[in-house]
Amino acid sequence: MNYKHLILCITLAVAGFSCSAQITVKANDPHIQYMGRVDLQDTAAVLSWSGTTVKINFEGTGINYKMRDERGDNFYNILLDGKIIKKEQVTTDGKFEHEITGLNAGKHTLELFKRTEWAMGKTWFYGFTIDKGGKVLPATPAHKHKIEYFGDSISCGYAAEDSTGQDRGTAPYEDGYISYATLTARHFNADFHNTSKSGIGITVSWFPLIMPEMYDRLDATDSTSKWNFSKYTPDLVVINLFQNDSWIVEKPNNPQFKARFGTTKPKPEFIINAYRNFVATVRSKYPKAHIICILGSMDATQTGSPWPGYIQKAVDGLNDKNIYTHFILYKNTPGHPNVKEQQAMADDLEAFVAKNMNW
Known part of the structure; x- marks a missing residue:
């Protein structure tokens, strides 16, 4: 195998790995759309007000997200493609991760809607991870x-x-x-x-x-x-x-x-x-x-x-x-x-x- 052939093989291998690797979307990534007064920090977005929302458009068959709650009293509506699929209570241990799998291949929108007000405390949102083979899509334009x-x-x-x-x-x-x-x-x-x-x-x-x-x-x-x-x-x-x-x-x-x-x-x-x-x-x-x-x-x-x-x-x-x-x-x-x-x-x-x- 000559040198050029070796380089080509390595390049293709890296490209193949990149295409199949999970995609991490951090809280401050511009692909994520927030609604409401959200305190966007370096490593997390802090949600306190009722109705604050985290939204992402993506392509793929699965996605997960990580959150941590101040007291464990906050509940979220989880919406996939505009429909509520779950009411979720966020824990305080910093290990709360939820994975949504088995989706049809194609474009999807995931929203995390804070049902509860700030009397229940605040939540730290750390980001999304899109499953292998997927990709993040541009944020939805702001409404009129x-x-x-x-x-x-x-x-x-x-x-x-x-x-x-x-x-x-x-x-x-x-x-x-x-x-x-x-x-x-x-x-x-x-x-x-x-x-x-x-x-x-x-x-x-x-x-x-x-x-x-x-x-x-x-x-x-x-x-x-x-x-x-x-x-x-x-x-x-x-x-x-x-x-x-x-x-x-x-x-x-x-x-x-x-x-x-x-x-x-x-x-x-x-x-x-x-x-x-x-x-x-x-x-x-x-x-x-x-x-x-x-x-x-x-x-x-x-x-x-x-x-x-x-x-x-x-x-x-x-x-x-x-x-x-x-x-x-x-x-x-x-x-x-x-x-x-x-x-x-x-x-x-x-x-x-x-x-x-x-x-």
Whole structure:
């Protein structure tokens, strides 16, 4: 065998090995598409917010991915080619790997959707490995429309899958994928960010944090981690807040009432001004966005409630033709919206958006 022949054989052998080797796609690889506020670090992507998503297009018969959870409380919907194939709880040991095999040869899309909010902690995603013979494909182009939500448990899908009537908001029963927020985004084929947390309000929450103090975080669990608003500019912002305020302002013995208001219930002017200031802050971040200030479908919109009126007065005071109000009727059932009630909210919001934004 002459020298040239030897070199040719080695070259072919290396080429053959390369074609058959597994392909590692690290978390910071541009072929991976993220949705939501994701903290992209050197070795991992940190997911905290409800609805944050990891997506990859690939060709091949199998793929696996590696993740680690902060507390083991987060659940993910695993979608293959647009269909949910599994609900998955991520472990804390750093050895969590899941392999999807036996796929038909050809092009596929895999998505990891965070069902649970940051009250359950955060998750580290380390990357994908595509099986031998496969290849990574270009990321899907961004959708035409972009939405951002600022909300509470209703937007998070709290207890949406608890069919027992116990209204349990623990991880197995929360599903942001079937919240009105995600349903509306999917209806319009829109990218979305869900900047929400159960129990939060604008003037007071069930814990020592209000939305004006949380809205600008990148890592939701870290008060020092700040989001760069230039990275994502929504066409539409939906604010669904005040449900929690409406309860706590009536509870003078609540620790958060005392911390925020002392011994005196806040007057309507204070509530209206706080809402107006938050909407003005959002407007300052997104000068060209349409903003819809909604409320519902829990008891803050029941007959006789003053809270829709507070929102209306706050918005009227901003004198901005691209800021709207829309109030979703009280569902008149106990607990948080279930699957059917979340869909009804989505139908309502979708009709309003279609009419006012011509989507």
